[in-house]
Amino acid sequence: MRRARSAWCLLVGLLALAQVGITVPPARTSATHDTPEASVEEADVGPARWLHRARAAQAWTRAHLRASDQPACADASYVSYRRSDLLPDVADQWYVASQLWADAELLRAADHDAETRCHLAKGLLFLDRLRDGGGYLARAAPDGSNVAGGLHYADDNALAGLSLLAAAEVEADPAARQRYLDAARAVATFLTTGGLWDDVFGGGFWWNSNKGDRWEGKPAQSNALAALLFARLYATTGDLTYGAWAVRTLGWMDTLLYDPNTRLYRWSARYEDMKARTGGPVLYSRYFNYDQAIVIEAQILAARYDGRADRLDRAREIGRVMHAGLWNATHGGYNLEVGVDRIYASYGAWASFGHLALYDLDGDPAWLDYARANADALDGMFRRADGGYGWRHFRCVTPVERSRSGCEGGESVWVVDQTRDGAAQAWMQHLQAAIARRLAAPPAQTGIT
Numbered sequence: 001m002r003r004a005r006s007a008w009c010l011l012v013g014l015l016a017l018a019q020v021g022i023t024v025p026p027a028r029t030s031a032t033h034d035t036p037e038a039s040v041e042e043a044d045v046g047p048a049r050w051l052h053r054a055r056a057a058q059a060w061t062r063a064h065l066r067a068s069d070q071p072a073c074a075d076a077s078y079v080s081y082r083r084s085d086l087l088p089d090v091a092d093q094w095y096v097a098s099q100l101w102a103d104a105e106l107l108r109a110a111d112h113d114a115e116t117r118c119h120l121a122k123g124l125l126f127l128d129r130l131r132d133g134g135g136y137l138a139r140a141a142p143d144g145s146n147v148a149g150g151l152h153y154a155d156d157n158a159l160a161g162l163s164l165l166a167a168a169e170v171e172a173d174p175a176a177r178q179r180y181l182d183a184a185r186a187v188a189t190f191l192t193t194g195g196l197w198d199d200v201f202g203g204g205f206w207w208n209s210n211k212g213d214r215w216e217g218k219p220a221q222s223n224a225l226a227a228l229l230f231a232r233l234y235a236t237t238g239d240l241t242y243g244a245w246a247v248r249t250l251g252w253m254d255t256l257l258y259d260p261n262t263r264l265y266r267w268s269a270r271y272e273d274m275k276a277r278t279g280g281p282v283l284y285s286r287y288f289n290y291d292q293a294i295v296i297e298a299q300i301l302a303a304r305y306d307g308r309a310d311r312l313d314r315a316r317e318i319g320r321v322m323h324a325g326l327w328n329a330t331h332g333g334y335n336l337e338v339g340v341d342r343i344y345a346s347y348g349a350w351a352s353f354g355h356l357a358l359y360d361l362d363g364d365p366a367w368l369d370y371a372r373a374n375a376d377a378l379d380g381m382f383r384r385a386d387g388g389y390g391w392r393h394f395r396c397v398t399p400v401e402r403s404r405s406g407c408e409g410g411e412s413v414w415v416v417d418q419t420r421d422g423a424a425q426a427w428m429q430h431l432q433a434a435i436a437r438r439l440a441a442p443p444a445q446t447g448i449t
Helices: 002-015 047-064 093-109 114-128 154-170 174-193 220-237 240-256 289-306 309-326 345-350 352-362 365-382 422-440
Strands: 066-068 079-081 268-270 342-344 392-395 414-417
Touching (some): 079 093, 114 174, 220 289, 289 345
Antiparallel strands (some): 342 392
């Protein structure tokens, strides 16, 4: 989550307009079919097709990015996944967690794959090697050695908790299921008691345990993921404490990060003087695709706790606005950021999970159409001949981009970065499996998204 955003996207953001105007359609009660990019031929989108794509992505990841101490999963003491083909000596915690969540989703869509169950279980054993002081650390070598000590990231930990909940949901053994659920609850305890939440700016989770020395400050991604974890824990356990934390976190986001003019959530709130940790909050009027998707899911689930129908109205509105403001009309797929021509396979796929949650809520096929159109566009854009997915698709605008091979033609040129990024594989697999599951069952049967 943070690596692409904190360095690369900051450079782009500084060159982009500080305030972005978004033209959006009038508010309606459902998604619409009035955009060509949201329509897909029914004959081409059966569940078998999407399952095939998801399994192909999974197979590529295992063949090229998987790391373990034994060739056979059954004999291994752990399974992890390398960051990319260019950085094979690093295993990022959130990349591994993303792959485990994708595997759990594939099991939900087609519950008969013993090998995927093994990889999920052994991958969670690898995550245990990164646990420290109640939370997960950010990265290690693929064998679990050389763990990067010191910092805990709220978004990484919330994502780990969500992956553990997904694993619990597909686990048949009651004892193993309880272990996963207990581990997810431990993550929630770490988030609420480990110092990442405080009263600065009226509440909210810091990006990491340094508490404000970076541009991210208290970002939408960390808070939305935490809210989603709490909301899912409430839905799973019935524990009112989790529901209250989901509502508390969303309340802070609604107060500080929600922009009523654009009807989207801003990137972050930070100190004015980050070195001295004083002043602020400085609010960034930048709007990222997957931030909106995570908030949509969290608002829908939080409404189960407090019964507020306006949460559902806001979720639907964000679903419409993010499509209008982030869909790339030239290439298809969702730009990472409003007003910036740059599409990432991972974040682009993640953007569709808000629309899938709305489909589960409303049963309106238009929301599913948005997700399918996005998945098709990303697949056509990024899938390479070897079956792996490229990392990002960008227009050659900034000096850094124009220096890259393929950008000789200037700002009108678009280039695909062919790096096989682990998060790209995981989130493409996850989205394809999620679409297959919904095509195989009506919304009333899909359960918590």
